[in-house]
Structure formats: C-alpha cells, structure tokens
Amino acid sequence: MLQLSLELPRKPFTISIQELTVETGSTLCLFGPSGSGKSSILSVIAGFETGCQSAYLAVNGRVLIDTSKHPRISCPPWRRNIAYMEQSARLFPHLTVEQNILYGTRRDVDRAWITTIIEATGLQQELRTHPSRLSGGMSQRVALARALATKPNVLLLDEPFSALDWLSRRSLQDLIREVRARFSMTIILVTHQFTEAQRLADHIALMDQGKILQVGSPRELIEQPASWRAAALVGYTSRIEAPDGASLWMHPDRVVMGHKPGLGTPIPVVVEDVTWHEGRQQVTLSVRPPWQASGTMEVNLPPTEAVQIGEPMEITVLSPRQQESSLADLAEPTNQLVW
Numbered sequence: 001m002l003q004l005s006l007e008l009p010r011k012p013f014t015i016s017i018q019e020l021t022v023e024t025g026s027t028l029c030l031f032g033p034s035g036s037g038k039s040s041i042l043s044v045i046a047g048f049e050t051g052c053q054s055a056y057l058a059v060n061g062r063v064l065i066d067t068s069k070h071p072r073i074s075c076p077p078w079r080r081n082i083a084y085m086e087q088s089a090r091l092f093p094h095l096t097v098e099q100n101i102l103y104g105t106r107r108d109v110d111r112a113w114i115t116t117i118i119e120a121t122g123l124q125q126e127l128r129t130h131p132s133r134l135s136g137g138m139s140q141r142v143a144l145a146r147a148l149a150t151k152p153n154v155l156l157l158d159e160p161f162s163a164l165d166w167l168s169r170r171s172l173q174d175l176i177r178e179v180r181a182r183f184s185m186t187i188i189l190v191t192h193q194f195t196e197a198q199r200l201a202d203h204i205a206l207m208d209q210g211k212i213l214q215v216g217s218p219r220e221l222i223e224q225p226a227s228w229r230a231a232a233l234v235g236y237t238s239r240i241e242a243p244d245g246a247s248l249w250m251h252p253d254r255v256v257m258g259h260k261p262g263l264g265t266p267i268p269v270v271v272e273d274v275t276w277h278e279g280r281q282q283v284t285l286s287v288r289p290p291w292q293a294s295g296t297m298e299v300n301l302p303p304t305e306a307v308q309i310g311e312p313m314e315i316t317v318l319s320p321r322q323q324e325s326s327l328a329d330l331a332e333p334t335n336q337l338v339w
Contacts, residue, residue: 002154002186006044006055008037008210014053015040015210024060025184029197032207032233038190042156045188046084047077059153083147086158089139091131091146098127101145114149120179121145137168141175148179155179157189161196173199194234206233225249238297240267240317243290252282254318255299264318267291271311283307285315 002022008015015037030038043049057065066073161169198218206213214226225231238250273284281301
C-alpha cells in the first residue's frame with residue numbers, strides 16, 4: 001500500500017493532496033492537461049523532487065518522507081525500492097541489453113528473477129545486442145526490464161510510450177497489463193491519452209492545476225462526471241439546454257440513433273455535415289427548438305448508420321442530466337482519495 005500527502009509550491013499554483021492511498025497490486029493513472037502537476041507527483045514519490053512544503057509518503061508501512069518529524073525523514077531515491085520509467089529509455093549505448101538490465105542491481109541479484117523478467121518482456125534473443133540496433137518499442141522493453149530488475153515495490157510510469165507508433169504502444173500496454181497481473185505490481189501511471197488510461201488503470205485521478213477533481217474507475221468517470229470540467233477532461237464536448245432548463249452533457253461516443261428514452265435523453269437535431277475518421281462517421285449536428293446549444297456538436301456513429309446532410313432526426317444521448325446550479329467551470333476538488 002502506498003500512502004501520500006503533499007503540499008508542493010509551483011507557479012502559478014500549489015500541488016495539494018491531503019491523502020492518497022493506493023492499494024498494493026492496483027494501477028492508478030494521473031490524468032489531466034499538461035502542467036497540472038502529474039509528473040511532479042511522480043518525482044516526489046521517486047525522490048527526485050525535494051521542494052515540498054509538507055509531505056508524507058509511506059510504502060507498505062515504511063515511511064519514506066515525513067516533513068513533520070524533526071529532523072525530517074527523507075529517504076534517498078536509491079533506498080526507496082521504487083522504479084521510475086519515463087518517455088526516453090535512457091539506455092547506456094556502450095552496454096548490451098543484458099548489461100543495461102542488470103545495471104543498478106546488486107552483485108547478489110536473484111538470477112531467477114532476472115530470467116523471469118527477461119522472458120516476460122520478450123528479450124531473450126536481444127541480450128547481446130546494443131541499444132543502437134533496437135527499435136523504439138524494443139528499447140522501452142529494455143527500460144521496463146531494467147526498472148523491474150530490482151523487484152520494486154512501486155513502478156512509476158511517466159508517459160513511457162508517448163513517442164512510439166500505435167502498434168508498439170499497444171504492444172507495450174499489453175505488456176504492462178501482463179506485468180501487473182503476473183507480479184501483482186503497484187503501478188502509478190501518467191499519460192495524456194485517456195484511451196491509454198482507460199485500458200491500463202483500475203482507477204483514474206483527474207487532475208487540474210494541482211488538484212484532483214475526481215477519482216474513479218474508467219466507467220464511473222465516463223458515466224458520472226462530477227463537474228463540467230471533469231466531464232470535459234474525459235471527452236464530453238457539448239452542453240445542451242433542455243426545455244425544462246436543465247443541462248445535458250454530451251460525449252461524442254455516448255450517442256445512439258433514434259428516440260430511445262429507456263437508454264437516455266432523446267433530443268431533436270439536424271445533420272449539418274458528415275466526415276470519416278478511423279472507420280467511423282463524425283457527424284456534425286445542430287439541435288432543434290425548443291432545445292438550445294451554444295453551437296454545433298459532433299458525434300461518432302458506426303458506418304452502418306445512414307445519415308444525410310440536412311436530415312432532421314432524433315438522437316438519444318447517454319449522459320446524465322445536470323441541474324444548472326452544478327455547472328461550475330471547475331468543481332470544488334476533493335483530495336481525500338482511498339480505493
């Protein structure tokens with residue numbers, strides 16, 4: 001179990017988490033816009049960031065940071081047994097794959113564990129290869145194997161796949177899922193892709209300006225966003241005003257054709273434009289009175305749906321209706337998170 005609280009001054013805001021608890025063997029994703037404080041939190045956990053105004057960190061009951069003590073407790077990074085993996089593999093070019101994996105391990109390293117890690121990452125045939133001969137995806141596999149070689153209690157992933165092509169990224173996502181399941185690894189992930197967060201994380205913490213807006217499973221965040229800002233972070237694009245004055249939040253992927261009140265809220269629309277994106281139709285719609293919207297909206301429909309520009313129709317939006325009083329641009333964040 002990992003327990004964290006911190007106050008870390010940053011311009012123009014302070015990163016503030018009162019209590020964060022991550023159960024052993026689970027995966028948490030910190031998700032939010034650039035500059036919201038996600039990577040800084042990983043740096044505090046890893047021991048690279050020492051500028052906290054106040055902080056407490058414990059892993060499996062072992063206190064690694066406690067600024068309330070005199071003198072302060074601050075365990076150095078190399079004694080925390082926490083592995084950190086970032087976007088760049090940072091492999092040593094003069095060392096082979098095997099030597100890179102073993103770098104940083106002790107002389108009495110558990111060779112059976114190293115063999116298990118090499119097999120899990122699929123590097124058996126590359127051990128004598130030098131990094132210059134590796135693809136980007138294979139280099140990241142080596143970096144992951146090196147991170148796992150010391151049997152860390154926690155694995156920190158700071159956008160490690162963002163520079164890779166789609167196929168390599170998908171393959172490494174599968175590898176991370178396998179590593180977590182096989183070794184019951186506690187993982188904290190930072191990513192800018194919500195699709196990646198949904199695929200890898202048990203829970204996602206939505207962050208903005210140093211605060212956590214909402215935490216929940218991928219399904220909970222999509223189906224029950226706590227505020228418009230949280231909804232926008234997970235992909236909601238439009239706010240539509242119903243005839244009764246309530247507001248409807250619309251996600252492009254949470255729409256079905258036709259009048260289906262048993263699934264959500266039907267609204268009348270007109271088709272303004274149709275384009276194609278990654279095998280799906282992107283349909284631009286405008287609402288018809290008495291409904292109102294600030295502008296047009298886009299929805300994603302399967303290729304089997306036949307729509308024509310200028311056609312009046314109904315869609316059913318699978319989205320919670322929110323009262324106007326809840327439509328603050330940024331809801332009051334919560335910092336007490338346990339799962």
